[in-house]
Structures are given as C-alpha cells and as structure tokens.
Amino acid sequence: MKQLNLQPGALNIEQIIINELALHPSCKLIDIYKLLFQAYFGPSHILKDKMTVAASIKTETLTMQHTYKPLFQDIGNGVGFCRISLGNLRPAAISNPLAFKQQCDALADLMQLSCLESDPPYTINELWHNYQKTILDICPANKEEWEEVSALAKNTTIPSHSDIFSTVYQPHYRIIDIQLIDKIPLHI
Incomplete structure (x- = not known):
C-alpha cells in the first residue's frame, strides 16, 4: 500500500490536461475527469483481490483488438501514477503463456x-470544483456536460471512458505508482 501525501498543486492539473489532449485530442470532459481521478487516487478505486485483478488483466489482454497507445503514460508529471498499456503484455500472451501469467500476476x-x-x-469533488476554471479553459464544455461530470465527482464515481475515446483509442491499461515502473517485468 502506498502512503501518498499528494497535494493537488503537486500534480500540475493544467499540464496533466494539456498532455492528455496532446496524446488523445478526441477526449471529452468525462475522460479528463477520469484522468484526474486516476492521477489523484491511482488504482485504489478498482482493486479487488489480486487473483481477480490478474484474471481481469489476462482476459482483457487476450480479447483486446488493438494496442492502446502510449504503452506508458505518466499521468502526474513524474508525481503519483502512470497508465501501463496492456499492449505491453501481448508478446508474452502470444508466445509464452507462463511468462504472460507471471506478467499478469x-x-x-x-x-x-x-x-x-x-x-x-482533498476529495475528487473538491479537486474538480477547485480547478473548474483551469479545466474549462483547456477543455471547454457546455453547462450540461459540466453538471453531468460534476455529479460523478460529487458521488466519487469513476466512469467508463466516453464513447468517442473508447472508439478512437480503445483503452486497455492499468494504473500503477510511477515509482514502481522499473519493477514491471515488461519491455516498455
């Protein structure tokens, strides 16, 4: 378990959003919210027992049609967390089932x-509303879209990616502490 004393200012919210839009220009406000949620909370919102997580990694990797890019994405500008594309596991999934299982585990x-x-x-709701101007300056949205995503923040809900993000980028990744990146038995 990670002890994180992360202040929102340490994340540089503006730069995180700019970086995401440079990588994924078709993303919507809900995708920005999801990114900030992940950058701030890491994988804590989805982690169940390790066996279930490893099984879901295996299943998703074997069934995905395309490799999510980038293979590694720093989502906190060197602070906090990163996204690891499951595409990193595909070579082992195809050629070495034992190595693939070990990578999933x-x-x-x-x-x-x-x-x-x-x-x-801070809660995600506080973070989201404290940075409203910054977020909307970089990723304009109408009032309805802002209120819809704000309701998710109020309830501490992490959504799926938008339909457009899912269609264009086909996201298949997991979130880990960026300081653990060198511990991954993958070739990134």
Whole structure:
C-alpha cells in the first residue's frame, strides 16, 4: 500500500490536461475527469483481490483488438501514477503463456502496492470544483456536460471512458505508482 501525501498543486492539473489532449485530442470532459481521478487516487478505486485483478488483466489482454497507445503514460508529471498499456503484455500472451501469467500476476501485485493507504487531503469533488476554471479553459464544455461530470465527482464515481475515446483509442491499461515502473517485468 502506498502512503501518498499528494497535494493537488503537486500534480500540475493544467499540464496533466494539456498532455492528455496532446496524446488523445478526441477526449471529452468525462475522460479528463477520469484522468484526474486516476492521477489523484491511482488504482485504489478498482482493486479487488489480486487473483481477480490478474484474471481481469489476462482476459482483457487476450480479447483486446488493438494496442492502446502510449504503452506508458505518466499521468502526474513524474508525481503519483502512470497508465501501463496492456499492449505491453501481448508478446508474452502470444508466445509464452507462463511468462504472460507471471506478467499478469506481477502487474496485479504492483497495482496493489500502488493503492493508497489513506484518503488524499482533498476529495475528487473538491479537486474538480477547485480547478473548474483551469479545466474549462483547456477543455471547454457546455453547462450540461459540466453538471453531468460534476455529479460523478460529487458521488466519487469513476466512469467508463466516453464513447468517442473508447472508439478512437480503445483503452486497455492499468494504473500503477510511477515509482514502481522499473519493477514491471515488461519491455516498455
């Protein structure tokens, strides 16, 4: 478990959004919210037991049609967390089932190590509303879209990616602590 004393200012919210839009220009406000949620909370929102997580990694990798890019995405500008594309596991999935299982298990272990031990100093709702002007300056949205995503923040809900993001980028990744990147038994 990770002890994270992350202040929102340490994340440089503006740069995180700019970087995401440079990589994924078709993303919508809901995708920006999901990114900030992941950058702030890491994998804590999805982690169940390691066996279930490893099995879901295996299933998703074997059934995905395309490799999500980039293979590695720093979502906190060197602070906090990163996205690891499951495309990194595809070579082993195709050629070496034992190595693939070990990679899935190792990634599940790293996700568990990346979970927060305690809540960050701010809720996602506070973070979202404190940075409203910054977010909307970079990623304009109408009032209805803002209110829809704000309702998710109020309820601490992490959504799926938008339909357009899912169609264009086909996201298949997991979130881990960026400091654990060198522990991944993958070739990134």
